[in-house]
Amino acid sequence: MSSLSASDTPLERTTGDPEPVAHESVTPPAVHSDDAAVVVDDLHITYRVNLERKNSLKNALVRKARKEKVRFREVNAIKGVTFDVPAGQCTGFIGANGAGKSTLMRAIAGILPPTKGQIEVRGKVSTLLALGVGFNSALTGRENVMIGGLAAGLTRAEVTEKFEEIAGFADLGDFIDMPMRTYSSGMFSRLAFSVAVFMEPDILIIDEALSAGDAQFKQRAGKKMEELMGSAGTMLLVSHALSTIQELSDEVIWLHKGRLIKRGEPAEVCDAYLEFLKVGDEAIVMEDF
Amino acid sequence: MQRRIYKPHKASVPNLPAYFSELWGRRDFALELAHTNLRASNTNTVLGQLWLVLNPLLLAGVYFLLVVVLSGGSASHTFPDIAAGLFLFFYITGAMQACVNAVTNAGSLVLNMSFPKMLLIFSNVYVGLRRFLPTLLVYLVIHIVWGLPWSWNMLWMLYAIVLSTLLGLGLGALVATWQVYFRDTSQFLPYFIRIWLYASPVLYSAEMFLEGPIGRHVGQWIQLNPVFGVLGIWHDALAGHMPATSYFVGGTLWAVALAVLGTLYFISREREFAVRL
Numbered sequence: 001m002s003s004l005s006a007s008d009t010p011l012e013r014t015t016g017d018p019e020p021v022a023h024e025s026v027t028p029p030a031v032h033s034d035d036a037a038v039v040v041d042d043l044h045i046t047y048r049v050n051l052e053r054k055n056s057l058k059n060a061l062v063r064k065a066r067k068e069k070v071r072f073r074e075v076n077a078i079k080g081v082t083f084d085v086p087a088g089q090c091t092g093f094i095g096a097n098g099a100g101k102s103t104l105m106r107a108i109a110g111i112l113p114p115t116k117g118q119i120e121v122r123g124k125v126s127t128l129l130a131l132g133v134g135f136n137s138a139l140t141g142r143e144n145v146m147i148g149g150l151a152a153g154l155t156r157a158e159v160t161e162k163f164e165e166i167a168g169f170a171d172l173g174d175f176i177d178m179p180m181r182t183y184s185s186g187m188f189s190r191l192a193f194s195v196a197v198f199m200e201p202d203i204l205i206i207d208e209a210l211s212a213g214d215a216q217f218k219q220r221a222g223k224k225m226e227e228l229m230g231s232a233g234t235m236l237l238v239s240h241a242l243s244t245i246q247e248l249s250d251e252v253i254w255l256h257k258g259r260l261i262k263r264g265e266p267a268e269v270c271d272a273y274l275e276f277l278k279v280g281d282e283a284i285v286m287e288d289f
Numbered sequence: 290m291q292r293r294i295y296k297p298h299k300a301s302v303p304n305l306p307a308y309f310s311e312l313w314g315r316r317d318f319a320l321e322l323a324h325t326n327l328r329a330s331n332t333n334t335v336l337g338q339l340w341l342v343l344n345p346l347l348l349a350g351v352y353f354l355l356v357v358v359l360s361g362g363s364a365s366h367t368f369p370d371i372a373a374g375l376f377l378f379f380y381i382t383g384a385m386q387a388c389v390n391a392v393t394n395a396g397s398l399v400l401n402m403s404f405p406k407m408l409l410i411f412s413n414v415y416v417g418l419r420r421f422l423p424t425l426l427v428y429l430v431i432h433i434v435w436g437l438p439w440s441w442n443m444l445w446m447l448y449a450i451v452l453s454t455l456l457g458l459g460l461g462a463l464v465a466t467w468q469v470y471f472r473d474t475s476q477f478l479p480y481f482i483r484i485w486l487y488a489s490p491v492l493y494s495a496e497m498f499l500e501g502p503i504g505r506h507v508g509q510w511i512q513l514n515p516v517f518g519v520l521g522i523w524h525d526a527l528a529g530h531m532p533a534t535s536y537f538v539g540g541t542l543w544a545v546a547l548a549v550l551g552t553l554y555f556i557s558r559e560r561e562f563a564v565r566l
Contacts, residue, residue, distance in 0.1 A: 047564055107295065112564065113560040121293045130401045136329050
């Protein structure tokens, strides 16, 4: 299939700025630690993006008839990453857009297959990659709590048992029995967040899903997150909100264009990242919007 | 403690016992997805159910008018025959049509949750079954109204329904996979189904295909149609006969083969879905 490639150079977001240099803290460990919750070993993930407007049989046949090549480019989202995530602590992931953070989280969750290398996960994983997965807006909040909980891997009995707690946390009042299309977007994310955090995973993966609802709800959500960290043990957290990352993480890993740059103390890694971005430690980049 | 290792793969089938045990563990989710689907499309309301029944019934009327009344066709293929054949055929193709968008419409699920994707196929086949059951009751009413005889052989209908479920599952898994690669599969599907309907012993009996003028060009090849055996069993059972052995052999072989091949094809591709959506 590679002969079909329109261009052999992989697609990349090049800004012309100097690239960061990998720090010695990310040198691959010779032996992986036995008590690690996640072991990532020389992981590569390559996507093939189709440049056709529409990916259809009609297009494919027309191109074949005209003896044209199918146009696509490759994206090397993760380029040879090796690291352990220690059990029982929160590891934060930072990096510019397109650094491969979400790809890495999806790979650890078993959603995206590795192109090369392997990932070993020890424990039950729950993901909070997007809010409201599986929700159907034609149905009531109550029905969606069930579908969302089952989608997240709970059993029917578990969802029923936790329902009062979930509904209480979302605090939607009578709206819980209304179709979700009548919800405001804030109410939607309140319910989705509530469903997502009432799980009992060994390893919790969170990707930018922390900002839900109004100030009051955010505060409660923050508390719930701390509680979850206590029970989940291991947490992988992706966020652009550096203050949240510094607050919650025990260790931070900085990714850049699919490679590890630095890992270590949250404050230290965040500073190095900010210095690289040349934006300075202003409140605007620290805050979670 | 649960321990998982994710490795690169190229169109390979994962550890099947582990895959199916995880699928079984998630059966509540599959059922809930199907119920959500049914509730959202009002299938559980009286009018919704009525429409599910009325639509195939009207179609049966139209085809009866076309192939029996207007073309002066044989009196051997009656309205109950056409209605029963259509209902079963629409069960199989309805499951396919429910499945074709199963993966592409579940984008956020596929991208954000790790689960055996066959769950989506099972869920949609179940939706098809739930839509088929009311039409089965309608057929029984027609059977009574036409004063047709009852026989223990009618229990073979259940076997035909099982085989149809397997056919719907296998073909549904195939078209759902193709839809991921070629997004116009769902647009071609209705034409394919229409042609398939005319080439199947639904509007005409199997005997009319094998011996009558309608099958002049097709001849014995008609027996290679995957639904030939199932519909043979179905019609024989409804007429109170013991279905012919050839129907059992052909019908069972096709149903099992398509279910196994469709499922394996789908499973071997499913980890690529997240990249393709």
